Amino acid sequence: xxxxxxxxxxxxxxxxxxxxxxxxxxxxxxxxxxxxRGKREDEKPALRGKQTMAEKLLSRHNLAxxxxxxxxxxxxxxxxxxxxxxxxxxxxxxxxxxxxxDGLPRVWDPDRVFILLDHHQPTLNQAQADKxxxxxxxxxxxxxxxxxxxxxxxxxxxxxxYGLMRPGELVVGNDSHTISYGALNCGGAGITRxxxxxVLLFGELWFQVPPTVKVVLDGKQPDYPIAKDIILxxxxxxxxxxxxxxxxxxxxxxxxxxxxxxxxxLSAHGVEVGAKFAMFPFDEVxxxxxxxxxxxxxxxxxxxxxxxYEKEIRLNVDEMxxxxxxxxxxxxxxxxxxxxGTRINQAQIGSCANGRFEDIESAARMLKGRKVAKGxxxxxxxxxxxxxxxxxxxxxxxxxVEAGAQVITPGCGICQPKVGFLSDGEVCITATTRNFKGRxxxxxxxxxxxxxxxxxxxxxxGSIENPKEVFDEL
Amino acid sequence: MSFDLDKPIKGRVWKFGDSVETDAINPYYQYPTMExxxxxxxxxxxxxxxxxxxxxxxxxxxxxxxxxxxxxxxxLREVGIAAIVVESVSRLFMRNSIARAMPIFMxxxxxxxxxxxxxxxxxxxxxxxxxxxxxxTVAIRAFPPLIERIVNAGGLLEFARQRYxxxxxx
Numbered sequence: 001x002x003x004x005x006x007x008x009x010x011x012x013x014x015x016x017x018x019x020x021x022x023x024x025x026x027x028x029x030x031x032x033x034x035x036x037r038g039k040r041e042d043e044k045p046a047l048r049g050k051q052t053m054a055e056k057l058l059s060r061h062n063l064a065x066x067x068x069x070x071x072x073x074x075x076x077x078x079x080x081x082x083x084x085x086x087x088x089x090x091x092x093x094x095x096x097x098x099x100x101x102d103g104l105p106r107v108w109d110p111d112r113v114f115i116l117l118d119h120h121q122p123t124l125n126q127a128q129a130d131k132x133x134x135x136x137x138x139x140x141x142x143x144x145x146x147x148x149x150x151x152x153x154x155x156x157x158x159x160x161x162y163g164l165m166r167p168g169e170l171v172v173g174n175d176s177h178t179i180s181y182g183a184l185n186c187g188g189a190g191i192t193r194x195x196x197x198x199v200l201l202f203g204e205l206w207f208q209v210p211p212t213v214k215v216v217l218d219g220k221q222p223d224y225p226i227a228k229d230i231i232l233x234x235x236x237x238x239x240x241x242x243x244x245x246x247x248x249x250x251x252x253x254x255x256x257x258x259x260x261x262x263x264x265x266l267s268a269h270g271v272e273v274g275a276k277f278a279m280f281p282f283d284e285v286x287x288x289x290x291x292x293x294x295x296x297x298x299x300x301x302x303x304x305x306x307x308x309y310e311k312e313i314r315l316n317v318d319e320m321x322x323x324x325x326x327x328x329x330x331x332x333x334x335x336x337x338x339x340x341g342t343r344i345n346q347a348q349i350g351s352c353a354n355g356r357f358e359d360i361e362s363a364a365r366m367l368k369g370r371k372v373a374k375g376x377x378x379x380x381x382x383x384x385x386x387x388x389x390x391x392x393x394x395x396x397x398x399x400x401v402e403a404g405a406q407v408i409t410p411g412c413g414i415c416q417p418k419v420g421f422l423s424d425g426e427v428c429i430t431a432t433t434r435n436f437k438g439r440x441x442x443x444x445x446x447x448x449x450x451x452x453x454x455x456x457x458x459x460x461x462g463s464i465e466n467p468k469e470v471f472d473e474l
Numbered sequence: 475m476s477f478d479l480d481k482p483i484k485g486r487v488w489k490f491g492d493s494v495e496t497d498a499i500n501p502y503y504q505y506p507t508m509e510x511x512x513x514x515x516x517x518x519x520x521x522x523x524x525x526x527x528x529x530x531x532x533x534x535x536x537x538x539x540x541x542x543x544x545x546x547x548x549x550l551r552e553v554g555i556a557a558i559v560v561e562s563v564s565r566l567f568m569r570n571s572i573a574r575a576m577p578i579f580m581x582x583x584x585x586x587x588x589x590x591x592x593x594x595x596x597x598x599x600x601x602x603x604x605x606x607x608x609x610x611t612v613a614i615r616a617f618p619p620l621i622e623r624i625v626n627a628g629g630l631l632e633f634a635r636q637r638y639x640x641x642x643x644x
Contacts, residue, residue, distance in 0.1 A: 073620055098635040100635070176542065191569065192573055241493070241564070272541075329493055
């Protein structure tokens, strides 16, 4: 127990042993990977010692200082906390509920709290403006130094753009897509608002060490992004909770070929298949990316060669078709050909899943010399100002606007009922995070998810089609 | 607001399927206040739910309940749901429920023993959920001691307050 300025942890050593006993007695019906899952029967003490990436990561951050394994409940030291638009009102309300009448009394370390205003930027109404004003006040009061205020963009992309999270760290955020930091070999995990309240006060949080599913990707990266197709394909084949409460470790011959943009898509979508972490190994691609953004030291985390995995699934992307998720769930997946001819009213590329340079670049490349189909609203939202600038300098924004697309302000709005609402009976295909009923307004609208190429093809054709049939250069 | 883990719960069942998402439970983008949310929660799946749910009712659902965002399901407590009993739950919905001391229970097999509109008994101390009409039961999974302590304290906020005050007084 060596944490510098905090008191006793949530859970004493004696209780920890008790909890282990308790866990071991759970029913055999316990589904794999769930919270409070029992230990594997084959988990003999002799096998302990070899660790997955998640076990290594959480051992490193375990306040008790002992190595930990899947199923253990621990208190972890937090390296960074990403707090976005909940920074003010919800945190203040939680403080009041907890009996702090003047609001949150402190943050544990003002250098480790990152406030980025993404969901409400620029503000669309008075209430949002008032909330943002309250956030500014709270940031000042609490002495938080990292505050991206007058800058639209998605917090997760800005965390990467500005080097605010690094390989081997444990970084939490009160947004489910915080898991995307796994792309950089960072233990990014979404937490809840109440969890964030606890983290802001103490810099610690309880976790159950997750079992790990190893996702082995083989094959060749084509000259367009396929990360979205990969994760949709896996969700369709193995279910939308195939990694429920588990950690995903991506591995295989495709991984070194994947850009950070593609890795962030795959990691962000970890939450769509239920995961706690979705981590990539640290490699030269990561090193180059991080080097340009931060000079702070870091220590990557790697799995042991003979770590124990809950399961391993493999995919050769050379054999994978373009796929879409049909309304209204992420796992409702089929090859794009099965729904070809479905007329669309709106197409979108953006979000923390697909608002990155390579997504927009591939769409621009396909749309050069082509036109968006008459009547189709094609919305593109870069993930951050940095991504936007990169696209502008490369000429992609010009290409897209000439083709008839609308480029909208970076931020989360494109993925929510905030920008580009759908009306009853309308159909949208989108390279964003989710296609739940009502996600873009009307409960009677239909939302398909696809990769940026599939979306661009639909925008040109006016209907969902196989990109290879729309773009003959593919 | 807290609830007592040791007190058995009995109520009428509202049954839902797999992968019910927080967008449907808590559609706060469109209905930002709790009063509005209460009129729209879960209408994406059962339009009659917000109108007809009664205090003391129990929500039963399939696997992956509460998937999607990190939004809490407090609205379910506000409309009177006394317990949520599911095959499995998304980790963020589980974290939210623990942190806010919401009565949620994982009971693999639950969807096989009870139908919509029937009565269900949930007895956490005994570790079973039971359909009194048929006598069929399934096991409820126990929480580890730390989680029980958080829930019994009334949630993570109260837990945080107690710890903060204890440190101040050292």
